[in-house]
Amino acid sequence: MAEPTPDIHRTIDAVWRIESPKLIASLARMVRDVGLAEDLAQDALVVALERWPAEGIPDNPGAWLMTAAKRRGIDLLRRETLLERKHEELGRDVTARQEQAVSDLDRALDDDVGDDLLRLIFTACHPVLSREARLALTLRMLGGLTTDEIARAFLVPEATLAQRIVRAKRTLAEARVPFEIPRGEDRAARLSSVLEVIYLIFNEGYTATAGDDWMRPALCEEALRLGRVLAELAPQELEVHGLVALMEIQASRLKARTGASGEPILLLDQNRALWDQLLIRRGLAALAKAEKPGGGSGPYTLQAAIAACHARARTPDQTDWARIASLYAELARVSPSPVVELNRAVAVAMASGPAAGLALVEALASEPSLKDYHLLPSVRGDLLAKLGRNSEARAEFERAASLARNARERELLLGRARACARD
Amino acid sequence: MRVMMIVKANEETEAGVMPSEESLSTMGKYNEELMKAGVLLDLGGLKPTSKGARVKFSEGKPTVVDGPFTESKELVGGYWIVQVKSLEEAIEWARRAPAPHGPHKDAEIEIRPFYELEDFEQALVELGPGEHSEAIERMRERGKILSEGNK
Numbered sequence: 001m002a003e004p005t006p007d008i009h010r011t012i013d014a015v016w017r018i019e020s021p022k023l024i025a026s027l028a029r030m031v032r033d034v035g036l037a038e039d040l041a042q043d044a045l046v047v048a049l050e051r052w053p054a055e056g057i058p059d060n061p062g063a064w065l066m067t068a069a070k071r072r073g074i075d076l077l078r079r080e081t082l083l084e085r086k087h088e089e090l091g092r093d094v095t096a097r098q099e100q101a102v103s104d105l106d107r108a109l110d111d112d113v114g115d116d117l118l119r120l121i122f123t124a125c126h127p128v129l130s131r132e133a134r135l136a137l138t139l140r141m142l143g144g145l146t147t148d149e150i151a152r153a154f155l156v157p158e159a160t161l162a163q164r165i166v167r168a169k170r171t172l173a174e175a176r177v178p179f180e181i182p183r184g185e186d187r188a189a190r191l192s193s194v195l196e197v198i199y200l201i202f203n204e205g206y207t208a209t210a211g212d213d214w215m216r217p218a219l220c221e222e223a224l225r226l227g228r229v230l231a232e233l234a235p236q237e238l239e240v241h242g243l244v245a246l247m248e249i250q251a252s253r254l255k256a257r258t259g260a261s262g263e264p265i266l267l268l269d270q271n272r273a274l275w276d277q278l279l280i281r282r283g284l285a286a287l288a289k290a291e292k293p294g295g296g297s298g299p300y301t302l303q304a305a306i307a308a309c310h311a312r313a314r315t316p317d318q319t320d321w322a323r324i325a326s327l328y329a330e331l332a333r334v335s336p337s338p339v340v341e342l343n344r345a346v347a348v349a350m351a352s353g354p355a356a357g358l359a360l361v362e363a364l365a366s367e368p369s370l371k372d373y374h375l376l377p378s379v380r381g382d383l384l385a386k387l388g389r390n391s392e393a394r395a396e397f398e399r400a401a402s403l404a405r406n407a408r409e410r411e412l413l414l415g416r417a418r419a420c421a422r423d
Numbered sequence: 424m425r426v427m428m429i430v431k432a433n434e435e436t437e438a439g440v441m442p443s444e445e446s447l448s449t450m451g452k453y454n455e456e457l458m459k460a461g462v463l464l465d466l467g468g469l470k471p472t473s474k475g476a477r478v479k480f481s482e483g484k485p486t487v488v489d490g491p492f493t494e495s496k497e498l499v500g501g502y503w504i505v506q507v508k509s510l511e512e513a514i515e516w517a518r519r520a521p522a523p524h525g526p527h528k529d530a531e532i533e534i535r536p537f538y539e540l541e542d543f544e545q546a547l548v549e550l551g552p553g554e555h556s557e558a559i560e561r562m563r564e565r566g567k568i569l570s571e572g573n574k
Contacts, residue, residue: 007511014511018460018519114459221506228461255540278464278504 008053016045017144019062024141025116027069028179034123035169038141040076044069117142118233119179121226125194128175133168134197135204140165142229143222153204153219191234195243195300198226202247206254220251231286242290242301248283249307252276263408268316280311299335302327321351338367346379354386374403378413385420394420425464425506426513429533430523432500437471437491442525449521457505457516468501496531510536 020041027037044065058064124137135154139145145153151161182190205219227244234240256274259265287308290301306327313319328344341364349357361380370376381396397417404410442450457463469475472490479486492498500523507513513534523530 010509010511011515014507014509014515017508017512018515218508221508225461225506229459232459232461282464 008057009049011057012045012048012052015048015057015061015065019065020045020144021117021120021142022062022113023065023069025113025120026066027073028120028123029116030070031073032179033173034120034141034177034179035173036073038169040069040073041065043072047072114233115181117229118181121194121230121233122181122190123172123177123179125190125197126172126175126177127190127193128177129168129171131197131200133164133171134193135201136161136164137168138197138226139201139222142226145222149218153216191237191239194230195239198223198230199243199247199300201226202250206250217254220247220254223247224251231289235289238290238292238295239298239300240290241286242295242298242304245283245286245290245304246300246307248279248286249304249311252279252283252311267310272314275311283311284308297330297334299331302331302334306331319350321347325351338364338370339373342370342376342379349383349386354383358383358387372403374400374405374409374413376400377403381413381416381420385416390420424509424539425504425537426510427535427537428503428505428513428517428520429499429535430501431531431533432469432471432495432498433524433528433530434495435524436500437473437495437498439471439473446521446525450523453520454503456519457503462505462507462512462516463503464506465504466502469499472498510534 023044024034024037024041027040028034031037031040047068048061048065052058121138121142124141125134129137132154136150139150139153140147147162147165148158151158154161181187201219202223205216205221205223224244224247227240227247230237231240231244252275253267253270255276256270256272257265257267265271283304287301287304290296290298290304295301296305306324309320309324309327325344325347328340328347332340332344341360345357345360345364347357348360358380361376361383364370364376367376377396378400381393381400384390384393384396394417397413397420401410401413401417404413454463454466472492475490477488477490477492479488505513505516507516513536517532517534520532522528523532
């Protein structure tokens, strides 16, 4: 407490993280413009940063920020009369009841803002926006992340990211995207856009090997948090639980999946004692919700079920490969892709022997999208080697090495090629 | 970061007095708020120490002591585990909690971040490069032994 200023800024940052999604969501309902709502909330934050270090943190910081944002909104709208109708709405809302405004706001914030938050999520992930814009806007408005943090996470200059957010807000306003929870036919497609955004954020943190070490795990945590929030807001959507289950189980392996010098460690070679049992338990619980009657067949739930097979196995040889193979078959049916098919081949090989797996791999040989995918020859080489067809295996490993983009991986594949030559 | 928010016991919790219906519902609402914010990983309440025991080690040798234990303000009554961005965020969440032993009563929530792998790596920065990775390996081994012990 010797230096109060840095402490209070960290505290304000924490308050912001807790309060800003609710604040933006409530403001967006009032002004019917998500971009404006976010600007108003940011303005309130600026006022807080000016005043709280001197005055201390108010007892109810959420209500304080809301009042500041509304005042700012009224000022702004008075000056810019172009939004006249909104002006009236806001004006009525506050000036007529100015004295009790604060207590009303307390109540407004205590009210279940869940629907507003859900509207905000759907709006930030609206298909009218580019994928990058959806990611940036979601992290900014729902994650309470700063532009700088998001820029560091995506390895782009802060100015570029700021521009992306400005353009996204403008796009939403120009397209007159209504602030609502989609219903009917629209809902499934819109929901899958939301799930896609959350999983992309997760994978940005999970799969990338470059970038800011601090922000990468933060992205995984942020995606998990958003998923958990969404599961609370829309518990009837079973596929949301599937996505949460998938992320919880994948995140449980974060500490086990890289070695001491940062090299990736494959699933079957990981030290399972380093898997996070709390996250596994949460993942399995979420999966149970996703697999309730009527669910269980969505792509996220199926991937979570596969991840759960690994999570339940104490040792790699206890893995239920037959179940994994049948889950991949189901996944290939609901969301067909050559990569899924290749994974299925691996599972079939583990369950029923290399020859059965190889038959599936051969069927993918002419798949154009896998032409430059090093894992295809790598898997093929592995199965051929298991069948004792060493010279064919060696050629496959060499081909895989020539396609691998990562030096360490290339070294590993060339090593396997050499081993085939020796035998 | 993962943080444990620990509620300290008091005479009433140690006596096994159940919280009032009102306290339970206020606490339930708060727990729901933590869940809706996506930060809650786990929570639990502990029975009084009269239902528990201690295994004490004197000069390395274990002896068993049955509860109850007297220093009630130092005992753990319950906990939340939250996933947050900073210690300050956990503090802000704890400030928003209802007074744990009911309104107008004294209580304490202790906030303790978990060790993460990064903490060990950070502490090892001063070591030479060779010693560094070796020491991390040792830490990993230790982590492995600890978590295997937990199985």
